Amino acid sequence: MTDILILTHVDYCAPGHLATVLAEQGLDFTILRADLGELDGYDLDRPRAVAVMGGPMSVNDPLPWIGVEVAALQHFIQRDIPIIGHCLGGQLIARALGAAVHRMPYTEVGWQPLIRRERASPWLAHLPVEFPVYQWHSDTFDLPKGAEWLLSSPWCPNQGFTWGDKVLALQGHPEMTEELVRGWLSDWSHLLDETQASQQGMRQMLTDLPARVEALNRVADGFYRHWLALAFNEQPIAQAV
Template identity: 80%
Template sequence: MTDILILTHVDYCPPGHLAAVLEAHQLDYTVVRSDLGELDGYDLDRPHAVAVMGGPMSVNDDLPWIGAEVAALQHIIQRDIPLIGHCLGGQMIARALGAPVHRMPYTEVGWQPLVRRDKASPNPWLTHLPSEFPVYQWHSDTFGLPAGAEWLLSSPWCPNQAFAWGDKVLALQGHPEMTEALVTDWLRDWAHLLDETQASQQGLRQMLVDLPARVAALNRVAEGFYRHWLQLAFGDLRQPACPAA
């Protein structure tokens, strides 16, 4: 009954807080590594909800599994299944819906303020959110808005931070799934990629200030997205104890 598919693309971009939310609800889920060919042969008519996580590659890279994942997402969208994408996952959804994905002239990194763009007619994906709030970012590509999409969020460095398509698809450019461990691991392993001379990037020390409180607030942002995604798939769920980050 609770078949949930999570597509991942590299070991250091796992489901993160999404997994904690699903486990708190006692919902079973399957994690598939698209980049390792694990999507091949998977029954795409089985899942009732699908999430797509991040990764360091570009949708525009010449990798054979990218086309296979885009085709799989098109099948999921045609089935009208609740679908949520994070960073690369959001870009994959945009490509599946026929929108362009392109390189930005800079990399957006750190705790960036997002602004809601749905003020005239509030969107159900955002009902838990204030008009402005921070989300962790680390990306150099960004998506265009597909035909028929609703523009939901923007940041100072990336206008297209999120869109909804229909009532069951949400594409996010940021990383609401981050945990304290993921933030510290990324900054330990990938600090050499940071360039603090870019105004679009926070410094390493700045990103770690008040990290537990920042991640706790980010968890609440993520939980609102995931709650709506799960309600679309399974109806109202019993409110679990707050999952650990």
Template identity: 75%
Template sequence: MTDILILTHADFCSPGHLGVVLDRAQREFTVLRVDQGELDDYDLDRPKAVAIMGGPMSVNDPMPWIGQEIDAIRYWVDRDVPMIGHCLGGQLIARALGASVHRMPYTEIGWQPLAKRAQAADNPWLAHLPQEFAIYQWHSDTFELPEGAEGLMGSPWCPNQGFAWGDKVLGLQGHPEMTEDLVRLWLTDWAHLLDETQASQQGRAQMLEDLPAKVTALNQVAEGFYQRWLSLAFA
């Protein structure tokens, strides 16, 4: 086991570009599938940094492992462990901090424009970002802001796209970890979920247009988050 822990919940929601960043930095990491019981015997005192990836399930689904993961997150919050959550991961962190997570009346999918909230412009999690930028989205649930959290950014379809809690916890609604391969995989395996009649969704062709350039820009967004997360753990 290593000091960096990544929690996953589905084989198609991998660490993606986060794994690339860690490999480049020569940081070893452990990946556990929480939905397959791999957190059961894990030493919660071990990690110095935790990343929580996405998944197709809802925080509100009646699965025993969801409660177990929320309890683990609360333990790491109490230990002041740097954490970053992606989509479902951000929702799990929000729930662990006492916030509600609920279904939206539509599904937000595609390269959506995000904007920093004015009051969060100086937050160090956002220091590498312009006022407006894009993050890949695929979600039907959204989180409310936990008490004491700072809302960081929003999109036209989802006002709560990210929050900071204290100085070491970042919850995100989108998917900064996406790679070209992951985007193409999702648009192949999950194409039946797309509905271009919803204004909140981009069409498949639009999502794939100029994909290398879009992913390169997204990598820069992600790397700023990941570098701060690592610096907090290994200063």
């Protein structure tokens, strides 16, 4: 067991750049597949930081493990430990905090611009007013009671929120790597519909991919540095994008 827990829900929604950041800092972490029941029997009082990754399912699907994971997140929130959620992970956090998650009338896919709605949050200290993040989702969350609205995009108003000072829920995928982007586009291109204005085409998503991922990594680095600083009582280091 380790002090950092990462919850995943399918093999192709891996921790990605988050795992790279932790490895570079020499930090061990435990990955559990919540959808395979691996949270059963896990000591919920052990982790000092929790990350929740994405997945193709909806929080509203009648899957028994979703209730188990939501209950675990509620326990982590009550323990006041740092939690960061990515896409489905952000939606699960919203549900754990009592907010609704619902289907959008379209799917948001590709490199979408995010706009800051809050200028003083330490989670955003490394970011400009507008920056791109990779997206692929059809559901979105409402803001929980007491949450602070952080980010929006042209196609999804609620792109991120904080709750208290240690919980960050994101609708996008800052964890993406070149390998993950190419893998998703290779395996799931049949789900794309370029007639939807909310979706980019494959060529557009792959153009300048190394540079785009490098910029995305810098966005993610700031989120992850702050998350780890909260967990281990360190001062986060700001980094310009």
